[in-house]
Amino acid sequence: MFLLVHRRLVQAILAVACSTIVSFVHAEQIVMASTTSTEQSGLFEHLLPAFTKATGITIKVVAVGTGQALDIARRGDADVVFVHDRAAEDKFMAEGQGVQRFDVMYNDFVLIGQSDDPAKARGKDIGQALKNIAANNAVFFSRGDNSGTHAAELRYWKAAGLEAKPAKGLNYKECGCGMGQALNMAAAAGTYVLSDRGTWLNFKNRKQLAILVEGDTKLFNQYGVMVVNPAKHPEVKAKEAQAFVDWVISSAGQAVIASYKINGEQLFFPNAK
Secondary structure: OHHHHHHHHHHHHHHHHHHHHHHHHHOOEEEEEEEHHHHHOOHHHHHHHHHHHHHOOEEEEEEEOHHHHHHHHHOOOOOEEEEOOHHHHHHHHHOOOEEEEEEEEEEEEEEEEEOOOOOOOOEOOHHHHHHHHHHOOOOEEEOOOOOHHHHHHHHHHHHOOOOOOOOEOOOEEEOOOOHHHHHHHHHHHOOEEEEEHHHHHOOOOOOOEEEEEOOOHHHEEEEEEEEEOOOOOOOOOHHHHHHHHHHHOOHHHHHHHHOOEEOOEEOOEEOOO
16 A cells, blocks of 8 residues: 555656656747836836746846847847837837837836936926026936937937937936936936836935926836747747737736836836727
């Protein structure tokens, strides 16, 4: 009797082990080119494990500025892109680089600066805030990296009737860096910087920094997702990439996005159609 039970136990353990090995062998990994804001906000640490649990597919994230993310996809070095610069995304689609674009979620941009606000930028109007920064010759840190945040910042300068780089030189500084690094530099130097709200909420090294401008409708920040076109890049894992897109715009994926909060504050708001 003991030998029979022992044998059945061993057989059960071997069956589980074999199943685990087969699952591991057949597990797929895809590459997603995305933004520093989705990574540095902590969203992907919250979102991607839920996708893997649902599908068995793992995702390697390459987090760069939106412009760089789209260029990575253009080379066929990513299977899916998850970015936030609608004009650049539309250009990518017009080139035939993507299969189909979907809205996923949104949040907003915020203007960050010292709480004492020496340039008097505080308010609800991003254009007026930038005019005050320029008029007071205050230091402004730009990401300068062709990211979605950088593209938005340049649009705001232009809409304010100012040159895209109105104080380039001593007072307009381009770091060519991600959002977290730009915020660290602004905290260290006590300067102004435009940030996505998600990265700001997850940013720990605030020192005397505070949100000075929020609530302007122009600060709306939409994110989109696209499978890279396998007709242009046969190496793309289109089936698995589409599985991610289908999941992240489904009610299940959208619920996971909505559930990501820091100190009770929601960072991203799902709006897939």
